[in-house]
Amino acid sequence: MRRFAFAAAYWTLSIVYGLSAAFAALAPGRGATGWIIRRYVKRMVQAMRLLAGIRIQVRGRERLPAGAFIIASKHQSWGDGFATYDQFPDLAFVTGDHLEKFPLLGTVLKKLGAIVVNNCGGREARESLKQRGADAHREGRRILIYPEGNLARVGEKFRYRSGVWHMYRDFDMPVVPLASNLGLFWPQEEFRKTPGTATLEFLDPIPTGLGKEEFLIRLEAAVETRTAELIAEARGGPVIPAVRVLAPDEVARAARAAAAPDPIRPPESPRRRIWRR
Numbered sequence: 008m009r010r011f012a013f014a015a016a017y018w019t020l021s022i023v024y025g026l027s028a029a030f031a032a033l034a035p036g037r038g039a040t041g042w043i044i045r046r047y048v049k050r051m052v053q054a055m056r057l058l059a060g061i062r063i064q065v066r067g068r069e070r071l072p073a074g075a076f077i078i079a080s081k082h083q084s085w086g087d088g089f090a091t092y093d094q095f096p097d098l099a100f101v102t103g104d105h106l107e108k109f110p111l112l113g114t115v116l117k118k119l120g121a122i123v124v125n126n127c128g129g130r131e132a133r134e135s136l137k138q139r140g141a142d143a144h145r146e147g148r149r150i151l152i153y154p155e156g157n158l159a160r161v162g163e164k165f166r167y168r169s170g171v172w173h174m175y176r177d178f179d180m181p182v183v184p185l186a187s188n189l190g191l192f193w194p195q196e197e198f199r200k201t202p203g204t205a206t207l208e209f210l211d212p213i214p215t216g217l218g219k220e221e222f223l224i225r226l227e228a229a230v231e232t233r234t235a236e237l238i239a240e241a242r243g244g245p246v247i248p249a250v251r252v253l254a255p256d257e258v259a260r261a262a263r264a265a266a267a268p269d270p271i272r273p274p275e276s277p278r279r280r281i282w283r284r
Contacts, residue, residue: 010200013059020050029111032118040118041097051089060202061192063090067209070183075147076212077182079171079226081234082153083161083190090189090207091151099143100151101170122150124170144178154226157254161190161238164249166257167227172219184210184226186233188241206237 024047031039055061080091092098101122116123120143143150152174155165175182189205210229213222231249239246253261 009059009202010198013054013200014198016054016058017051020047020054024050025111025115028115028118032114037118037120040115044115044119045092045096048089048092051086052093055086055089055193059193059200061086061189061200062204063093063189063207064204065094065207065209068094070209070211072181072183072212075144075178075180076149077171077174077178077180078149078151078185078209079154079182079230080151080185081159081187081230082155082157083159083187083195083234084193085158085196086189086193086205087153087187088151090187090205091185094207095149097148098151099146099148101153103156120146120148122152141178144180150174150180154223154230155254158195159190159249159252161188161194162247162249163252164227164231165252165254167223169219169223171226172222175213175215175217175222176219179215181212181214182222182226183212184229184233186210186230186237188234188237191238191241203241206241208233208237 024043028040028043028047031043034040052063055063078091080087088100092100099120099122101124102116103124113123122143152171154167154171156168156170157165159165171182174180186208187206189207192201192203192205210233213225213229217225235246235248
């Protein structure tokens with residue numbers, strides 16, 4: 008029953024506030040659209056608590072630096088964005104271009120100053136990060152990014168992509184790792200919800216000036232280690248490190264490579280294939 012109640016609230020809130028934000032996007036400035044989206048996020052977090060039975064507790068706010076910074080978060084649940092956005096008055100965020108397929112949402116994202124990048128990454132995505140991220144940086148806004156680029160299952164992780172490091176280097180901003188176990192209660196985009204208390208924990212900021220390899224190793228270790236600990240804490244079991252799996256775009260590339268003909272080895276003639284049988 009909880010699942011159906013939350014699903015009904017989810018779609019009702021999304022449609023009502025989405026249409027309101029789309030109309031507000033016609034007004035000059037970001038104020039009206041931002042106000043509506045903040046109300047939408049708060050109502051969604053309330054619905055998670057009241058209808059799905061999922062409470063959010065936040066730890067580590069005292070670790071947040073003053074001024075602008077980048078939040079690099081674990082991403083196991085569609086609810087991650089709502090729970091994190093609700094913690095700040097004006098948060099810029101990096102999102103995949105898949106959201107632009109929804110009617111009017113592209114207009115709202117643009118008005119909010121969201122940083123929309125190609126889901127497959129690459130040079131185009133890096134350029135978008137640089138250009139749109141620069142806008143947010145000039146405005147002194149905090150920026151939320153999911154370094155893995157995809158929703159991971161609990162107990163799994165994807166390769167940490169370099170986009171977050173490019174922003175960290177280009178804007179000379181500290182990065183705050185964010186661990187989460189919300190995926191235990193709202194797995195990925197699933198209809199299934201499990202009542203309980205989910206934890207978001209802001210970790211010690213990574214200072215500026217690190218090289219790419221050192222930064223990514225340090226970021227992944229911080230996020231994944233603490234996420235595994237939060238999962239173990241909620242389950243009451245041992246800490247189990249996440250297993251690295253291929254991201255969807257990596258799976259697709261591997262499939263294309265496997266299907267492509269070998270450029271070195273010529274195709275066998277029909278006569279040779281018959282003889283080999």
